[in-house]
Every structure is written in structure tokens, then in C-alpha cells.
Amino acid sequence: MRFVSFRLAPRVLATTALLLIAAVPSQAQTRAETLRYVTGASVNTLDPNIPGSTRESFALSMSTYDRLVAFGRKQLNGKWVFDLDKITGELAESYDVSPDGLKLTFRLRKDAKFQDGSPVTAEDVKWSLDRCVTAPILGKAQLLTGSLTSADQFKVIDPLTIEVTLPKPDKLALPNLATVYPMIINSKLAKQHATADDPWATAWLKENTAGSGAYVIETFKPGEQVIVKRNEAWNRGSPDKPAFFKRVIIQSVPEPATRANLVERGDADLVVDLQASDVQSLEAKGKLKVVSTPQYNSITFVSMNNQIPPFDNVNVRRAIAFALPYDDMFKAALFGRGAPLFGASWPDGKPLNGIYPFQQPVKLDLDKAREYLKAAGLPEGFSTTFSFNVGQASTAEPMAALVKESLGKIGIKVDIQKLPDAQMSTQINEKKLPFFTEGIVAWLPSTDYFYRNFYTGNQRWNYSSINNPDLAAVAQEARFEPDKAKYEEDGRKLNAMHADLMPQIMLWQPNQDAVMASSIEGYTYEFHRQVDYRDVSRK
Amino acid sequence: MMTGLGATLARAGRRLLSSLPALFGVLVFTFLLMRVLPGDPAVFFASGPNAGKEEIEQIRKQMGLDKSVPEQLVFYLSDIGHGNLGRSMMTGQPVLKDLRERLPASLELTFTALLIALIAAVPLGVLAALRPGSVVDHGVRLFCALGVCVPTFVSGLLLIYVFYYLLGLAPDPTGRIDVFTSLPPQRTGFLSIDFLLAGDIEGWWTACRQLILPAVSMALFVIAPLARITRASMLVSLGSDFVRTARSVGLSWRKVVVTYALRNAILPVITIAGIVFSTMLGANVLVEKVFSWPGVASYALDALLSSDYAPVQGFVLLMASLFVLVNLVVDICYGIADPRVSIG
Numbered sequence: 051m052r053f054v055s056f057r058l059a060p061r062v063l064a065t066t067a068l069l070l071i072a073a074v075p076s077q078a079q080t081r082a083e084t085l086r087y088v089t090g091a092s093v094n095t096l097d098p099n100i101p102g103s104t105r106e107s108f109a110l111s112m113s114t115y116d117r118l119v120a121f122g123r124k125q126l127n128g129k130w131v132f133d134l135d136k137i138t139g140e141l142a143e144s145y146d147v148s149p150d151g152l153k154l155t156f157r158l159r160k161d162a163k164f165q166d167g168s169p170v171t172a173e174d175v176k177w178s179l180d181r182c183v184t185a186p187i188l189g190k191a192q193l194l195t196g197s198l199t200s201a202d203q204f205k206v207i208d209p210l211t212i213e214v215t216l217p218k219p220d221k222l223a224l225p226n227l228a229t230v231y232p233m234i235i236n237s238k239l240a241k242q243h244a245t246a247d248d249p250w251a252t253a254w255l256k257e258n259t260a261g262s263g264a265y266v267i268e269t270f271k272p273g274e275q276v277i278v279k280r281n282e283a284w285n286r287g288s289p290d291k292p293a294f295f296k297r298v299i300i301q302s303v304p305e306p307a308t309r310a311n312l313v314e315r316g317d318a319d320l321v322v323d324l325q326a327s328d329v330q331s332l333e334a335k336g337k338l339k340v341v342s343t344p345q346y347n348s349i350t351f352v353s354m355n356n357q358i359p360p361f362d363n364v365n366v367r368r369a370i371a372f373a374l375p376y377d378d379m380f381k382a383a384l385f386g387r388g389a390p391l392f393g394a395s396w397p398d399g400k401p402l403n404g405i406y407p408f409q410q411p412v413k414l415d416l417d418k419a420r421e422y423l424k425a426a427g428l429p430e431g432f433s434t435t436f437s438f439n440v441g442q443a444s445t446a447e448p449m450a451a452l453v454k455e456s457l458g459k460i461g462i463k464v465d466i467q468k469l470p471d472a473q474m475s476t477q478i479n480e481k482k483l484p485f486f487t488e489g490i491v492a493w494l495p496s497t498d499y500f501y502r503n504f505y506t507g508n509q510r511w512n513y514s515s516i517n518n519p520d521l522a523a524v525a526q527e528a529r530f531e532p533d534k535a536k537y538e539e540d541g542r543k544l545n546a547m548h549a550d551l552m553p554q555i556m557l558w559q560p561n562q563d564a565v566m567a568s569s570i571e572g573y574t575y576e577f578h579r580q581v582d583y584r585d586v587s588r589k
Numbered sequence: 590m591m592t593g594l595g596a597t598l599a600r601a602g603r604r605l606l607s608s609l610p611a612l613f614g615v616l617v618f619t620f621l622l623m624r625v626l627p628g629d630p631a632v633f634f635a636s637g638p639n640a641g642k643e644e645i646e647q648i649r650k651q652m653g654l655d656k657s658v659p660e661q662l663v664f665y666l667s668d669i670g671h672g673n674l675g676r677s678m679m680t681g682q683p684v685l686k687d688l689r690e691r692l693p694a695s696l697e698l699t700f701t702a703l704l705i706a707l708i709a710a711v712p713l714g715v716l717a718a719l720r721p722g723s724v725v726d727h728g729v730r731l732f733c734a735l736g737v738c739v740p741t742f743v744s745g746l747l748l749i750y751v752f753y754y755l756l757g758l759a760p761d762p763t764g765r766i767d768v769f770t771s772l773p774p775q776r777t778g779f780l781s782i783d784f785l786l787a788g789d790i791e792g793w794w795t796a797c798r799q800l801i802l803p804a805v806s807m808a809l810f811v812i813a814p815l816a817r818i819t820r821a822s823m824l825v826s827l828g829s830d831f832v833r834t835a836r837s838v839g840l841s842w843r844k845v846v847v848t849y850a851l852r853n854a855i856l857p858v859i860t861i862a863g864i865v866f867s868t869m870l871g872a873n874v875l876v877e878k879v880f881s882w883p884g885v886a887s888y889a890l891d892a893l894l895s896s897d898y899a900p901v902q903g904f905v906l907l908m909a910s911l912f913v914l915v916n917l918v919v920d921i922c923y924g925i926a927d928p929r930v931s932i933g
Contacts, residue, residue, distance in 0.1 A: 086768065094681040101648045102634035102678045186647050256681055272680035273687070273891075274764065274883045299768050303881045307746060308762055311754050317761040440894065472628035472896035479632045479645070509642065510632070 083296040088309050088318040092273045092302040097255040098230045099187035108230045109580030115233035115261035116141045123574050129343045130574040140286050151219025158210045164236040164262045172206040177237035179204045185250035189231030196226030218530050225494050236260035264293040264584045275301040287584050294587035320566040326385040329563040339568050342561040343575040344389035347495035349407050353513040353554040358484045365426035367552040371412045373419035375456045382448035391556040404541020406497040419460050431461020437486040439474035479510045493577045497541040501525035514553035521547050608913040619905040623898045630896040634678045675899030684903040693778025695884035699869045702807035710812045714819025733813035742875035745806040760798050762880045770795045803880040811865045818861045822854040863919035867912050
């Protein structure tokens with residue numbers, strides 16, 4: 051009687067088990083020649099210039115398009131990182147900088163072809179650079195930082211030579227041409243898809259590629275995965291050789307624990323966005339290769355809005371700087387995986403060099419913090435909120451708790467505020483947050499660039515809203531300073547001002563933890579903080 | 590018979606029409622809600638390393654946010670009238686296209702999970718009702734309690750850990766299909782059906798294997814309400830006069846329990862199943878995240894976090910329409926289960 055229902059249950063179980071066991075995975079034979087890269091983010095456009103494009107889109111475009119020039123790489127503490135000072139030709143066979151620094155001449159490779167087989171000409175280069183400075187796209191703001199602002203600056207000399215003229219000898223003009231945005235587009239192809247409303251074919255290029263890069267798009271499913279196959283004719287990496295992997299699969303896997311499982315079981319080859327705790331345990335197991343590079347072009351801050359009381363008082367900011375439990379925060383948030391920017395000792399009270407970011411001469415010293423609070427006229431402390439965004443909760447949450455606890459000891463009452471990402475960026479843009487943690491990144495990490503973009507002007511990236519004319523003037527002067535010694539001197543001046551004014555507190559540079567199968571080689575930390583698929587190969 | 594069917598269809602049509610005002614309300618409400626929520630999508634999406642005021646304005650214009658709210662609403666409604674749900678900033682695709690691609694994934698997962706849940710829950714409920722207070726009854730209760738207590742993402746992660754990580758039986762939990770398998774020509778969007786239509790049995794296995802773990806972790810969560818409601822209504826119908834009569838005239842056990850008791854007890858189960866299905870569609874976001882399932886719920890959550898208006902509005906509209914449809918289907922199922930009920 052009752053076995054009727056009893057019979058069903060084992061049947062369901064048996065079927066489930068059968069389904070799980072049956073069918074051995076049908077791996078393609080080309081697995082070794084395929085790179086499977088998993089990420090929590092996703093590619094949302096094939097043209098990185100489109101406003102709103104993601105970092106994964108930047109990385110993909112490095113492989114689907116070429117630029118005139120590319121960054122070289124160097125060893126930093128035994129790890130490969132991009133080298134801002136070594137710029138090599140990519141589509142350019144060679145380039146010259148005129149003695150006065152006002153003219154850059156690029157000679158194109160004769161053998162370079164777009165993916166549709168047509169040759170890369172100076173006309174294409176001009177169209178692409180014109181697009182970058184004229185069209186309403188992201189490249190415009192980037193190239194501005196290298197004094198590249200108008201189409202008149204790009205001149206075709208002959209089909210294989212192009213000349214770039216600068217109004218001032220800007221050191222960042224050449225490196226700017228190696229960044230993500232000024233990619234070289236097949237202008238004949240793109241123009242066919244241009245319309246009167248959209249003369250630069252932005253709508254078409256968002257969904258299609260027209261480049262000469264190392265990889266060709268095979269499938270593009272926004273939010274899910276992108277599969278690219280090798281462009282056999284591409285030889286811009288090493289002479290006469292295309293990129294190593296025949297196929298690259300870029301797959302979105304939102305759950306970090308799943309990404310860790312995938313790479314540990316060998317189903318994925320490479321991942322750069324695991325949680326610090328997972329990285330640590332994978333490293334301890336020793337089966338995989340873990341390359342940890344401090345992201346030396348990015349910084350995590352505790353920021354204070356210098357315009358909102360009480361943070362408009364420099365002594366309050368100094369008090370905070372001496373009341374943060376740096377070591378505990380570093381351990382709790384990052385498991386110590388990064389480069390600290392605190393705890394330096396400046397013997398004569400002066401900066402050790404003119405490089406930004408620098409290690410600040412601050413450490414946890416509650417007595418000193420209390421003194422500064424007294425000097426600020428707030429010996430009893432005050433109340434404030436400390437904000438961070440949900441996207442960074444895994445690092446910011448433990449950090450915020452420690453900040454609250456430690457500041458409580460000197461009478462500062464902190465309410466922790468966790469904001470959705472869009473809300474956080476809106477409030478930062480509107481300069482409404484008094485006290486918060488955020489990070490920055492600079493593609494071209496030079497001292498003056500950092501100070502000009504992150505410490506001047508009433509704009510979003512000036513987190514601390516500092517408005518100091520002296521600092522702005524020195525940073526501006528340093529930008530066009532050709533003499534290295536004087537530039538260094540300017541850098542020291544800026545760093546000294548930073549330490550004195552304490553507009554915001556630099557905490558650390560988090561590590562980029564690239565976890566990969568032990569057979570993967572050549573991983574390089576790139577300026578866009580993603581993987582350049584052309585760098586990697588399999589043993 | 591013909592008139593019966595015709596009448597049912599006519600009534601169904603009338604019900605659909607009468608739900609239009611509700612849908613319109615949902616539409617306007619979601620639209621306003623999104624604008625009231627703090628967080629400016631333009632600022633969020635202009636987050637390139639150099640994005641300044643100009644870029645923010647640019648995106649604002651692109652999203653139509655430079656106009657006043659009433660104007661935006663008028664444009665939005667006229668777009669909807671033309672079948673245009675707007676464009677997602679996040680994926681860069683039209684929302685309609687995104688939803689069309691993702692909805693089958695969610696539906697396939699939810700249907701499978703519901704099927705598994707029903708196959709497990711109804712016999713469990715019946716079993717518990719046949720022997721109330723016995724070890725079996727308590728066992729079922731414990732199982733149900735556990736299923737509800739463990740959140741779906743925990744059971745999902747646990748299943749992944751055991752079946753994928755430790756045992757290596759399950760395929761990697763990354764979406765609907767192994768990355769190395771080629772997709773069948775798209776007909777229905779349901780991979781398990783498309784593979785069968787294409788005659789690709791191997792592909793069908795691959796798709797089914799990907800489906801099992803997420804479907805089971807979702808099913809575990811909803812077995813409890815279904816089993817409990819089955820048990821309760823079975824108890825009522827087992828204690829009723831007609832079952833006593835059926836027993837007394839010596840009908841077979843099967844006839845008594847399945848034909849008379851269960852058929853009469855199934856109405857509330859269908860109601861709950863309908864509600865459970867609608868909830869699952871929207872609430873399976875955690876399972877979708879854990880298994881990288883490219884469904885609508887995780888899509889909507891990502892959109893909400895980044896204040897991407899169009900996808901959220903599209904998602905809510907889709908869910909509201911589905912809810913109307915599901916209710917309709919449930920009503921029709923009533924008629925089949927119990928001919929005395931007619932929808933009106």
C-alpha cells in the first residue's frame with residue numbers, strides 16, 4: 051500500500067544521480083590552445099570609447115585593436131608590470147620626437163593589415179585619432195591630459211607616415227597614444243556604417259569591431275561571455291608570430307567563490323578578481339600560480355571633504371590621520387595583500403622623494419590625535435558618518451568597523467553608512483559626503499598627473515574637495531617641466547604639502563592577485579588593471 | 590464542449606483586458622520609483638578614469654535624463670507603445686533583446702525546479718497525511734524545515750562544493766551550457782528543447798547536467814510550502830465523508846487515495862504552486878548569481894544596483910505580465926482539476 055509513494059523517491063534520486071554521472075565532459079581537443087578567463091565583471095561594448103564601458107571592455111579592446119604605440123614591460127620586485135617609460139611601436143614601425151618635443155612622427159608598418167585584409171594607412175590613423183578628440187566619447191577627456199585636443203594636430207605626410215603636433219612639449223602625449231582609447235580603426239569600413247547623426251559610427255562600433263588586433267570576435271554576448279579567435283596575420287607582439295592562444299573565452303561568473311573553484315579545479319585558466327581570503331588559501335595549497343602585484347597606479351583612501359566642517363579644519367584632518375588603526379585595517383581588509391602607504395619615518399620631516407603616491411609619516415598615535423583635536427577646538431570630539439559603497443563591502447566593511455572603534459576612543463562618534471554604488475558616486479560627485487573611503491586609479495601614473503586630477507578643481511575625482519591655489523600652481527608647473535631634477539623638486543614640494551595639509555589619507559595600494567593554472571606564463575600587470583590576453587601563453 | 594471551450598477563452602480574454610489598468614499602474618509606479626531612488630545613473634556610468642562633467646552630461650542626455658520627469662514619462666510610455674523598452678547602459682543592448690535572451694533561461698530553470706519540487710512535495714505530503722504523527726510525518730516535517738531554513742545560495746554553494754568541487758560529478762557551475770559546447774539553433778530559447786529539436790542528444794545531456802544543481806537548490810527551498818499544503822488538504826479530504834464511503838464500499842487503496850482524496854485535495858496545491866512559481870521567477874536571483882545563470886533576476890539586480898532605469902522597468906513590467914498570465918493559467922487548471930469551478 052504505502053510503497054507506491056516510496057517507489058517514487060528512489061526513482062527521482064536514481065535519475066538525478068544518472069544525469070550527474072552520465073556524459074563525460076566533451077572537451078574540445080584545443081583545450082590547451084584555449085585560454086579560459088573568468089571574471090566577475092563583463093564586457094558591455096566592443097568600443098571602449100562608449101560612455102559607460104567596463105574595464106573588461108577596455109581589456110578586450112587591447113586585443114581586438116592595435117594602437118600606434120604600446121607600453122613596454124619591466125620587472126618590479128620580480129613581477130612583470132607595464133613600463134610607462136618604455137614606449138614601443140605597435141602599428142608604428144618607429145617614431146621620432148622632435149628636439150623641441152613639439153612634433154611626433156610615426157612611420158607605420160608596411161605589413162600591417164586590418165582583420166578584413168585591407169592595409170593600415172595613415173588615413174585610418176588620422177580618422178581614428180580625429181574621432182577620439184572630436185566625437186562625444188571617452189577618448190576626448192583622456193587625450194586632453196596629453197595636450198591632444200583637436201583634429202588639426204594630426205597630419206598625414208604620406209600613406210605610411212603621420213605627424214602629431216603639440217602646442218606644448220607635453221610628456222604625456224606619447225604615453226596617451228598607448229592607452230585604451232586611441233585605437234586605430236579601419237576607417238573605410240567604419241565610414242560605411244556612419245550616419246548623418248552619427249558621423250563617427252559609434253553605434254555600429256559598439257556592436258562590431260573594425261580593427262587590426264591580435265584577436266577577432268567570434269561571439270559576443272554582453273553580460274555573459276565573449277569568445278575571440280586568434281588573428282593569424284597579427285605579428286605586433288613578437289616578430290613574425292601571432293598571439294599564443296588560438297582562442298580566448300572571457301566568461302562572466304558573478305560569484306567569487308565559484309571563480310575560485312573553477313580555477314582550482316583547472317576548468318578556468320586565469321582569474322584576477324578573487325577575494326583576498328580565497329587567494330590566500332589557494333596560495334597556501336600551492337597547486338596554482340599566484341602573481342600578486344601591488345597596483346602601483348591605484349590608491350585606496352580615507353577621504354575627508356575639506357569644505358565641510360569640521361573637516362575644513364586642518365587639525366581635525368591631522369587628528370583623524372593619527373587615530374586610524376592602520377595595521378589592523380590593512381590586515382582586516384586586505385589580509386595584508388598590498389603595499390602600505392602609512393608608517394613612514396621622515397627623519398628631517400621632509401619627503402624622501404618626489405614620487406606620488408608616497409608612504410606617509412603617519413601611524414596610530416591616539417595621544418597625538420587628541421592633541422590635534424584640542425588644537426582644532428574640539429577636545430570633546432564630534433559626530434560624523436563614514437560611507438563606503440556596496441561594491442567594495444568585502445574590504446570596506448571590516449575597515450569601517452575598525453575606523454569607528456578607533457575614532458570612538460578620541461570622542462569622534464562615527465555612523466557607518468553603506469551606500470549602493472550609484473548612490474555613492476552621485477554623492478561624491480555632488481560633494482555631499484563628509485568622510486568616506488574610495489579608491490582611484492591613473493592610467494599614466496606620474497606625480498603631476500595625480501595631483502592635477504585628484505587634488506584640484508571642483509570635480510568628482512577631487513574626493514577631498516581641496517582647493518589650494520599653491521598646490522594647483524606647482525602641479526600645473528610640473529606638467530611641462532622638461533628638466534628631471536626640477537620635476538623631482540616640484541614633486542617633493544607637492545608631497546610636503548600633502549603631508550602638511552592632509553587633505554585625505556592614503557591607505558594602501560591593493561594587490562592585483564592574478565591566480566592562474568601553473569602552465570600559464572607571461573602574465574603582466576597592465577595599466578588598465580585587467581589581463582592583456584596577448585601577454586600570456588601556456589608552457 | 591465547443592461552447593465550453595469558447596466560453597473559457599472569452600472569459601480568459603476578458604480577464605486579460607481587465608488586468609491592463611493594473612499593468613499600467615505598475616508601469617507608472619516603477620517609473621516614478623526609479624526616479625525617486627537616490628543615485629544618479631549618469632554619474633555611475635561615467636566612471637572611466639577621466640570621466641568629468643561633460644561625460645556625465647553626455648550620458649544623461651543619452652538616457653533622456655536631461656528632460657523633466659513628466660516629459661520622460663510621456664516618452665517612456667510612447668516607447669512602450671512602440672514595443673521599445675529602452676536600452677540598458679550595463680550591457681549596452683536594447684532591454685527587449687536582453688530580456689528575450691534571458692527570460693527562457695529563467696523560465697527553464699524555474700519550471701524544472703517547480704517540477705522537481707512538485708514531484709518531491711506531493712508524495713511527501715500525501716505520505717505524511719496518510720500517517721499523521723508517525724515517524725514518516727516527523728521526517729517530512731524536519732526535511733521541509735531544513736529546506737526552508739537553508740537559504741538557496743547556501744544550498745547552492747553547498748551542492749557546488751560537494752558535486753562539483755569534491756566529487757567532480759557535476760559540470761562547472763557557469764551558466765546554461767559548457768563553454769566548449771556549441772549552441773543549437775535557437776527555436777524556443779529553452780536549451781533542453783532546442784537540443785532535442787536539433788536532434789543533438791549529447792548537447793541535450795550537457796544542458797540538462799548544467800540545469801540539475803541550480804534547479805535542485807531552488808526546489809529544496811519551495812518543497813516545504815508545497816508539501817505542507819498537500820499534507821493539510823489531504824488530511825481534510827481523507828477525513829471527509831466521500832472517502833469514508835469509498836473505503837466502506839471496498840474500493841482499492843489507489844482509487845481511494847489518488848482518485849478521490851488527492852484530486853479533491855489538489856486545488857490549494859495548484860494555487861500555492863502558481864504563487865510559488867511567480868515568486869521563484871523573481872526571487873531566484875541568488876541561485877542565478879551562484880550558478881552564473883544568465884537569467885532575468887540577476888540582470889534586474891545588477892541593473893538596480895547601478896540605477897540602470899530601463900532594465901529595471903522592463904523587468905518589473907515583464908514580471909507583472911507574467912504574474913497575470915500565471916494567475917490565468919492557475920484558474921484554468923482549477924477548471925480541469927475540479928469541473929465545478931469556472932473562471933469568471
